[in-house]
Amino acid sequence: MPYAFKAIKANSLKTSLIILSLVFSISSIFLITSISNGIVSMYSSMLKSDGDIIITQKKISDTFFSNVNINLIEKIKTLNEVTKTSAIIVAASIVEDLPIVAVYGVSKNRFENYKLIKGSYPKQNEVLLGKSIYENLKNKNEVLISNNKYKISGVFQSDIGFENGGVVLNISDASIIFNKSTSMIMVNSKIDTDIEKLVSKINLLDKNIEAKSTNSFVENYNQFKIIKTSSNVISFISFCMGLLTIASILSITINQRKSEFGIKRALGISMNKIVLQIINESLILGIFSFIIAFGISSLVLYFIKNSSFLHGYVNGEISFEIAIFILFTTLAISILGSIIPALNASKTDPMVLIQGDRI
Known part of the structure; x- marks a missing residue:
């Protein structure tokens, strides 16, 4: 882990780009998920406020x-x-x-x-x-x-x-x-x-009517399904964009560090340990980015909730379940984005890495 921190400090520019990319992706997932869930929660709370059964037109x-x-x-x-x-x-x-x-x-x-x-x-x-x-x-x-x-x-x-x-x-x-x-x-x-x-x-x-229990109505309401599906699709796109961006940046970073990896392998350090170090670096960046994104998203949601322009129609709160889901999503983005170029480097001969040829 200490080596991971040293590597992060040594590549400050690339580290900043990775954090920026992660924060953007995580904040997007936070805001999209929280706002869509907030809309569903508000309307379902209104429906549940009075009535065990809801009757609508069939x-x-x-x-x-x-x-x-x-x-x-x-x-x-x-x-x-x-x-x-x-x-x-x-x-x-x-x-x-x-x-x-x-x-x-x-x-x-x-x-x-x-x-x-x-x-x-x-x-x-x-x-x-x-x-x-x-x-x-x-x-x-x-x-x-x-x-x-x-x-x-x-x-x-x-x-x-x-x-x-x-x-x-x-x-x-x-x-x-x-x-x-x-x-x-x-x-x-x-x-x-x-x-x-x-x-x-x-x-x-x-x-001409259709009666349902309030819980059944809320669970099967078409508009809620559309909102949740749209939210999941957009969040998945944000996830993929973040993954591609991070993988690209890490590929460049690892390519620039190929001499370092070659020397380590020549000294007898296994590529598994090197890959593990890269994953540790990514996890540190992921957790750090998650904390920043959480703070930014909470601030944005606060202003959205209290905006006189929106009149309270758009609202979103970050629940514990959402936070845990996005934390694991962040770690998944970080690990997947780093492990691809790391595995690519592991297949290369140490002498080639030391000489500075392309990996």
């Missing part, structure tokens, strides 16, 4: 396109296992000069989900604003949504970025704006209820 690709008859609630209430039903319209619209803002039309029994910090819950033709969007509006008394003006009744704060940067209004008002009854119906059940049996009962009430 065979729809996204909740934005779902349209369920809100009168179905009256039928669901007659089921003995049900304790509460609520409805929500999930949509997006132009709000004042903001191009796209999340808009939630909710039944009155869902207002309690929004923690008031100012004012009161909205009545007809009134809206409740998330703190993030409220702070960016010039007019604090009324707001224009889809060419309709609404009085601002109050302000709420939420840990969920989508909500904190959104607008909440009565479901009847949202129904007029977006020309639908409701996007989803949320159902709460008694503690000892068999959720799957209740789901089957609800599905029999209307042939």
Whole structure:
């Protein structure tokens, strides 16, 4: 290990290039993974906040396109296992000069989900604003949504970025704006209820609906799958780019150190020990780069989370699982990037290495 540190110091320029390349690759994986997971986490948290069962229109690709008859609630209430039903319209619209803002039309029994910090819950033709969007509006008394003006009744704060940067209004008002009854119906059940049996009962009430347990809905939601798949693909590309760059830099570095390797082999030091030294150097660089990338990514995510421009819609937190995954990914990049040129050098005759011929 001491020899590895000496070698790293002796090749400061190449070391800097490798660290820079690694930091770029690791930070990319950190940010892409954290932001995509943050988006999934925010939306799933919102869905899980109220309801054991979620009911949407049958065979729809996204909740934005779902349209369920809100009168179905009256039928669901007659089921003995049900304790509460609520409805929500999930949509997006132009709000004042903001191009796209999340808009939630909710039944009155869902207002309690929004923690008031100012004012009161909205009545007809009134809206409740998330703190993030409220702070960016010039007019604090009324707001224009889809060419309709609404009085601002109050302000709420939420840990969920989508909500904190959104607008909440009565479901009847949202129904007029977006020309639908409701996007989803949320159902709460008694503690000892068999959720799957209740789901089957609800599905029999209307042939145009699809009821699922909240956990099942979140796990199988198409948009979540698309986000996660896209994230994995982009992260893999970043991984490959980092691997190729590091392998190229290390090839040049090892080529410049061929005389050193030749002398070591002539002195009886096995190539296995030399390869192990190179791997140790790479591991040191990988761990050092990981620490720098972690710090940079955390700082970037902090600014993204608190950016007034993004209104909290983009959020990401580095979980322990993500950090461990990326640490092992970093070490894999480092080892694979170094072992290829190292093995190439190990096959070369010591005299050729000492003479300075190409390896």
